């Protein structure tokens with residue numbers, strides 16, 4: 086089911102919707118890095134990272150603070166400006182390259198040691214599988230692709246489309262269509278956690294978590 090407006094926001098395109106979404110308020114999310122990102126990457130040696138659909142930049146700023154050189158991408162110029170200002174305040178402005186892309190049409194160049202896709206969902210038509218496959222192609226040998234998405238609607242989602250399907254970790258893995266022998270699956274699981282949504286509303290969030298490593302030495 087598609088609508089021209091959701092909660093009063095224009096849904097005729099990704100940029101129109103997400104610009105409207107972020108212009109509604111000065112800050113929407115908690116400002117904290119996503120906990121699965123923190124758990125999974127906290128022990129990794131900092132190299133280069135790509136944050137796909139970075140929103141207000143909390144993950145990119147957290148990674149930069151740990152020494153990563155980050156490229157962070159979003160469709161909304163407003164949220165990228167906001168994220169860049171937060172990075173400057175945090176003293177990591179020079180470590181993050183903020184790029185505006187509509188990921189349905191373009192993707193950042195380069196290969197990265199970590200590619201992170203956190204809550205990459207959109208109520209607007211969005212080729213998520215295609216974008217996740219592009220994210221996999223952007224992983225350098227020996228690097229990690231981390232995909233964390235909703236396994237069920239977040240409690241603060243309001244009137245979501247009842248036909249909306251949230252893919253299981255197995256479905257995400259299958260959609261990546263990774264060549265056998267070149268990748269190792271480290272995580273494919275559903276986990277629950279307490280989380281704060283827009284305006285600080287909290288609830289139990291169920292995550293679908295997939296972490297796959299591109300082998301430095303292919304097993305073929």
Ligand SMILES: C[S@@+](CC[C@H](N)C(=O)[O-])C[C@H]1O[C@@H](n2cnc3c(N)ncnc32)[C@H](O)[C@@H]1O
Nearest residue numbers: 099103138139140159160187188189203204207
């Ligand atoms: C639910 S938010 C998640 C933000 C952030 N990753 C987080 O975990 O807080 C989804 C993000 O994806 C971005 N996004 C949605 N569609 C996009 C597209 N077509 N191209 C680039 N970014 C997009 C939105 O602007 C939004 O910031």
